[in-house]
Structures are given as C-alpha cells and as structure tokens.
Amino acid sequence: MSNQSFLSLYSLFLGEASFELVSALKLVIQSSMESYEHGETQFQQLQSICASVCEKMTDSKIAHRAQKIESERERTERWGIYRDKRLERERDVLHGEWNSLNRSSLSNGTLPAAGSSSGSGPGVSLDSSINLDQGDPALFEEYWRKAGERFNVAIGGGELMSYFSNLNSMCWFLLPELDVSVRRLHRLIGNAATEGRHVVVGTGSTQLLQAVLYALSSGDSPDQEPLSVVCAAPYYSCYPEVTGILRSGLYKWEGDARSFDKDGPYIELVTSPNNPDGSIRGPVVNRGDGKVVYDLAYYWPQYTAITHQADHDIMLFTFSKSTGHAGSRIGWAILKDREVARKMIKFMEVTSIGVSKEAQFRASKILGAICDGYESLSPEVLPESFFEYSKRLMIKRWGKLEEAVKLGGGIFSLPKFSREYCLFSTEFTETRPAFAWLKCKEELKDAEGLLRAHKVLARGGSKFGVDPTFVRVSMLSREDVFDAFLERLSAIKGGIMSNGSHA
Numbered sequence: 001m002s003n004q005s006f007l008s009l010y011s012l013f014l015g016e017a018s019f020e021l022v023s024a025l026k027l028v029i030q031s032s033m034e035s036y037e038h039g040e041t042q043f044q045q046l047q048s049i050c051a052s053v054c055e056k057m058t059d060s061k062i063a064h065r066a067q068k069i070e071s072e073r074e075r076t077e078r079w080g081i082y083r084d085k086r087l088e089r090e091r092d093v094l095h096g097e098w099n100s101l102n103r104s105s106l107s108n109g110t111l112p113a114a115g116s117s118s119g120s121g122p123g124v125s126l127d128s129s130i131n132l133d134q135g136d137p138a139l140f141e142e143y144w145r146k147a148g149e150r151f152n153v154a155i156g157g158g159e160l161m162s163y164f165s166n167l168n169s170m171c172w173f174l175l176p177e178l179d180v181s182v183r184r185l186h187r188l189i190g191n192a193a194t195e196g197r198h199v200v201v202g203t204g205s206t207q208l209l210q211a212v213l214y215a216l217s218s219g220d221s222p223d224q225e226p227l228s229v230v231c232a233a234p235y236y237s238c239y240p241e242v243t244g245i246l247r248s249g250l251y252k253w254e255g256d257a258r259s260f261d262k263d264g265p266y267i268e269l270v271t272s273p274n275n276p277d278g279s280i281r282g283p284v285v286n287r288g289d290g291k292v293v294y295d296l297a298y299y300w301p302q303y304t305a306i307t308h309q310a311d312h313d314i315m316l317f318t319f320s321k322s323t324g325h326a327g328s329r330i331g332w333a334i335l336k337d338r339e340v341a342r343k344m345i346k347f348m349e350v351t352s353i354g355v356s357k358e359a360q361f362r363a364s365k366i367l368g369a370i371c372d373g374y375e376s377l378s379p380e381v382l383p384e385s386f387f388e389y390s391k392r393l394m395i396k397r398w399g400k401l402e403e404a405v406k407l408g409g410g411i412f413s414l415p416k417f418s419r420e421y422c423l424f425s426t427e428f429t430e431t432r433p434a435f436a437w438l439k440c441k442e443e444l445k446d447a448e449g450l451l452r453a454h455k456v457l458a459r460g461g462s463k464f465g466v467d468p469t470f471v472r473v474s475m476l477s478r479e480d481v482f483d484a485f486l487e488r489l490s491a492i493k494g495g496i497m498s499n500g501s502h503a
C-alpha cells in the first residue's frame with residue numbers, strides 16, 4: 001500500500017464521512033490482494049490500521065465506522081481471497097483482532113447497546129447491555145459460515161436487472177427458482193400443502209401481512225366500515241403496529257380476539273407456534289363472516305413437531321425464521337384463492353414494484369441446497385443437516401434456560417410444552433420456541449424492568465396485549481450473548497430485596 005493511500009485512510013478515520021472511509025478501505029484491501037499476487041501480503045498493515053482504529057474508538061461515531069469496516073472485511077472473505085492457507089491464518093489473526101477491538105469498545109460503552117450484542121456484532125463484557133428484545137436469528141450464523149461454498153451466490157453486474165422475473169406467471173416478480181425451492185422445501189418438511197396453490201413472494205412476511213390485510217379488506221364499496229383485525233393475546237407485538245401505522249380506512253386493529261364481540265366481518269391472525277409464548281394455536285372467534293390468516297413463521301422442525309401438513313386458505317412463511325436469513329427480507333404466502341393472490345400481487349406492485357431479485361436468488365439457492373442435502377443423503381454434503389443442527393441447538397438452549405430458571409428459586413416461570421410426534425424427524429419432540437416467555441412473581445409486577453435492572457433488554461407483556469409480569473426474551477442470539485443472559489438471570493435471585501422490589 002502506498003504511503004499516500006495509508007495517509008488518506010488514516011485521515012478518514014479521524015473525521016471524514018464513513019462512506020469515503022469504506023471506499024478507502026476497499027482500495028487498501030484491493031492493493032493487498034494485488035501485492036499478494038506478487039508474493040507479498042499487507043495484512044500486517046491492515047492489522048496496524050485496525051489497532052489505530054482501536055485507539056481512536058472513543059466515541060460511537062468511530063465505533064460505527066469500525067463496524068462498517070468489519071462488514072467490508074467480511075465481504076472480502078466472500079470474494080474468496082482467503083483460500084490460500086497462509087492467508088487463512090492471517091485472516092484468523094485479523095478476525096481475533098477485530099473481536100478484541102469490538103470488545104474493548106463495548107466495555108468502554110462506545111457502541112450503542114441496542115442490537116449490537118444480539119447479532120454478529122461485538123462480544124459481551126460484564127457491564128454491557130444484552131439486547132434480547134428482537135428475534136434476530138444470529139444463532140444460525142455459525143452453521144452457514146461453516147457450510148461452505150455450495151450456499152454462496154455470485155451475481156454478475158448485468159444479471160437480474162429487469163423488474164420482471166416471469167411474465168407467464170400471475171406473480172410476475174417471483175423468480176421461478178424460488179417458487180420451485182419453496183414448494184420443494186415444504187414437500188420435504190411436510191409442513192404445508194403447496195400443490196395447486198399460489199405462491200406470492202414478499203419483502204419479508206411483514207410486507208405480506210400488509211398485502212393480505214389489503215387483499216381481504218379492499219371491497220367494492222367505498223363507504224364500508226374498516227374491517228376489524230384481531231389476534232388472541234398474547235399476540236405478536238408487531239401486529240398492532242403493522243395494522244395501525246397508516247390509519248387505514250380499510251382495516252383497523254381491534255386487539256384481543258378472545259374479547260372481540262363486534263358484529264360483522266373480521267380478520268383473525270393465528271400464529272402457530274405463537275410468538276411470544278410458543279403455544280400451538282387455532283382460531284378463537286370462529287364465525288362464518290371471518291377470514292383467518294395463518295402466520296406459520298415458526299412451523300419448522302427446529303422449533304416444534306411437524307404434526308400435520310398445514311392446508312389453510314392463507315399461510316405466511318418467512319426465510320428469517322426458517323433458516324435464519326432475516327437480512328434477505330424474503331417471505332412467501334401460500335394461497336388457495338386466486339383473487340386474494342391477485343390483490344396481494346397488486347399491493348406489492350404498488351408499494352415496491354416487486355421484491356428484490358438478488359434476495360430471491362439467494363433464498364432459492366439456500367432453500368434448494370438444503371433440499372439437495374436431504375435428498376442426496378450423502379454424508380460429505382454436510383456433516384449435519386440444517387434442521388437437525390438447529391433443533392439440537394434449540395434443545396440445548398432450552399435445557400440451559402430451564403436449569404437457570406429453576407435455580408432462580410421461583411422468581412420466573414416458563415410455559416409448559418407438550419411432546420408430540422414429529423412426522424419430519426419421526427420421533428417425539430417438544431416445542432422449543434424462538435422466544436422464552438418468562439413470567440415473574442406477581443408481586444414483582446414488572447418483568448421487563450427486572451431484567452433491565454440487570455442490563456438485559458427484552459420486551460414486556462403489555463406490548464403483547466397482556467400484563468407486565470410477562471416478558472419475552474429472544475432465544476436466537478449468539479452463543480456468548482445467550483450464556484451472558486443466563487448468568488444475569490441467575491444473578492437476579494440476589495437482586496431481589498426483602499420488600500419484594502429489585503435492585
């Protein structure tokens with residue numbers, strides 16, 4: 001690397017825009033690659049740059065930049081420049097340096113707590129907050145990192161450019177490869193019927209939920225009352241937000257389905273297994289003038305037994321929770337009714353003119369490769385298939401959590417889950433949800449506050465339509481974050497004061 005490019009990079013660390021910083025880093029990495037081809041490597045220099053970032057990490061702005069560099073470093077990994085063993089070792093050194101850099105910044109309190117300790121970001125120090133508020137599925141990252149090149153995607157600059165994916169299909173923006181992979185995966189797992197159904201892709205199942213609300217409520221009459229939308233409490237906390245954000249004249253959030261007594265048509269959302277409590281659910285209103293939307297985000301073998309092939313009129317699934325690829329923002333709806341599918345597609349056209357084809361391509365590749373792994377039954381493909389691996393992790397985590405709750409002497413309790421026969425794994429298995437739904441003793445009143453006092457950020461019961469003695473904690477964080485959470489949970493015993501309040 002020339003002195004000039006080093007200096008320009010260094011000055012950027014000290015105060016310029018992070019976009020320029022990332023561009024400069026690209027140059028450095030590129031020049032490192034070039035000089036490697038000439039028999040030398042400059043990762044030493046890159047390491048010393050990392051060290052100087054470490055010194056400069058005194059405020060969160062710089063920490064943020066450092067995170068951007070980390071993602072740039074990850075990108076270089078994907079370019080495949082580390083195939084050489086020697087470079088691989090250097091990569092590991094660099095990686096270690098990044099970890100300690102990020103750890104030191106966390107313990108200095110320079111990184112924002114939210115999000116950082118749940119995902120692929122920095123590690124956990126004693127005094128950092130642990131964010132288990134969102135269900136970011138970082139738990140599965142290690143599997144995919146180790147899974148190798150079969151799951152990588154490369155997209156040329158001239159590929160996937162058109163808005164259109166398939167002009168012969170009603171869902172013209174759905175990549176045919178994704179359509180095939182989705183149907184293949186459901187056939188393999190046996191969790192949903194797809195034969196003769198319409199598949200509509202969305203930017204996450206969150207967009208599909210909006211699309212389905214539009215599709216079911218957009219009748220011909222301009223002066224119709226907004227359609228009531230309900231879900232039995234505790235319900236997924238995003239439903240009220242998604243339903244209410246636009247103050248739509250077409251539909252309206254009406255809260256807990258169990259207390260819903262309005263006459264007229266309605267939409268009931270059924271989440272099974274349920275977020276937040278993992279219960280297996282069916283509709284509760286059960287009137288002839290209602291439409292039921294099944295959100296089956298967690299109906300996968302790592303979370304619960306696959307007891308039947310779901311065959312409802314409207315079913316929503318997501319890439320986020322099935323394989324852990326939340327960042328791709330891919331979800332799909334499986335629909336019996338052509339008119340509902342047509343209206344949902346219309347919604348997607350108007351709101352985002354389709355769905356990212358890069359993301360669809362990646363999803364199709366990963367879902368397809370999972371199916372290949374199972375269907376070829378070849379041990380060299382992967383040491384352990386994804387659903388076995390992820391189920392094993394969930395069982396392990398739940399075992400540790402139950403132990404920690406037991407040791408807590410009754411401050412918290414967890415729901416009980418029944419054992420069911422899983423048609424996919426052909427064995428009896430318990431539900432192991434993506435969230436722990438903890439209830440604290442009544443007299444402690446505020447479960448979220450209790451955890452927050454021990455620097456664990458989680459979502460309190462009132463957001464889910466129930467009382468604040470409940471709190472939802474993500475079970476999908478990185479291993480070190482989860483272990484730190486268990487440690488803090490066990491410490492809560494000591495934090496309770498004799499008058500029942502907490503420190």
Ligand SMILES: Cc1ncc(COP(=O)(O)O)c(C=O)c1O
Pocket residue numbers: 135203204205206207236271275295297317318319320326329330331
């Ligand atoms: C029940 C349920 N449905 C939908 C979603 C949203 O999924 P996506 O990432 O596909 O938008 C989530 C995410 O946590 C969820 O828990």
